[in-house]
Amino acid sequence: MCEMKLQASGARPAYQAYDVSNFRTIPQITALTAEQCLAIEVVAKVFPFRTNSYVVDKLIDWDKAPDDPCFRINFPQADMLKPAHFARLADLMRCEATPAELGRAAAAIRQELNPHPAGQMDCNLPTLDGQTLPGLQHKYNETVLFFPSHGQTCHAYCTFCFRWPQFIADNGMRIEAREVDPLIRYLAAHPTVSEVLITGGDPLVMKAAVLERYLQPLLASTGNGLRTIRIGTKALASWPQRFLSDPDADQVLALFEKVVRSGKRLAIMAHFNHPREFSSDPVRAAIARIIASGAQIFTQSPLLSHINDDPALWAAMWRDQASLGCVPYYMFIVRDTGAQHYFGVPLVRAWHIFREAYQSVSGLARTVRGPVMSAHCGKVQVLGVCQVNGRPYLNLQLVQGRQADWVLKPFLAEYDSQAIWVDQLRPAFGEAKFPFQ
């Protein structure tokens, strides 16, 4: 606490944002070659790019860039585009194409990268009195997703983000709600919904006063089934000062306390990708403050090739999380969008990594579920490889389903060591369909 007071009264670490317009001013950028810097500009035409001074100064090991995992979490690299896409854009840039020409080429490439996977734009849209409610998604009975318009950005963008189209200006692809009233009416009409997950982007980029404008009506609402408010965030990993020394940090914590005092459970769904993200003093202090507010922290991450595809690393993360009082929650499979070809890990290998990591942590860290694909039908967990009559099969189940009845019915798929997504699997024994089809 003393440390925090000192920080608040004295030198407040300044949030310096970097994007494609000013990343060349980062002092450490001299660790990269001219070609690598150019690749950042090319890839950033397609995927959003933004980072900040904490990531640059405290997380990235510049001696190891560009192979450093924390560098790769944030900085675009040539291989994140398919070679043909990269060449198309690089050629246009070399022959000094106009911004409009480059924009059209980038937009065409984006359309080839499945910008809205898992039926987000057509199947999850709730309606009330015949009207679609913008900025809400409702897929699983108990939980409604809410995308406040002020929270549709992040302190730093992940190169593997599956919501990457949210951060591209003026593309008609954004999911966002400008007001909370439709959500309140929707909850009243659907008393089986017990949870609202406020998500983005990162809702904790919002000023505390703005966040309160969204939260207060939820706390005051009655006559619905709301018990838990979840907030999805990566601020603990990419800007922990959000909870320590930002001008409104104390207000954020006070707001958390207010939610808890109102009798609702507050769950912070924290996104972490690498054990290094737990090693700084600020992140540890921020976790302690959040837990002291009465909120709980659940942790999740995708399993990422080139970044964290190593069981020892996952075991280290889960141990750190558990000992800091966080609850390990999901290991996700990289979704079928964006740079999946670069980050994806085959399902069989993902299961081996999960299993080896799980075997080496205490029961209190075995709260984690994985590896899980957040797919169109629901959340599909790879249970493992089993043998039937001497032949290997993949055993899977849904832990969440678009239809509740699909949940926890194990099923088998033909073994495929290379498949990276559920749509590449075939039902076992020549069956025509999986149970969820």
Ligand SMILES: *Cc1c(COP(=O)(O)O)cnc(C)c1O
């Ligand atoms: C993952 C997800 C949820 C939350 O699922 P839990 O298993 O309860 O964490 C809710 N809605 C959608 C659309 C999701 O993808």
Ligand code: SF4
């Ligand atoms: S913090 Fe989350 S929403 Fe933001 S870029 Fe990373 S993965 Fe995407």
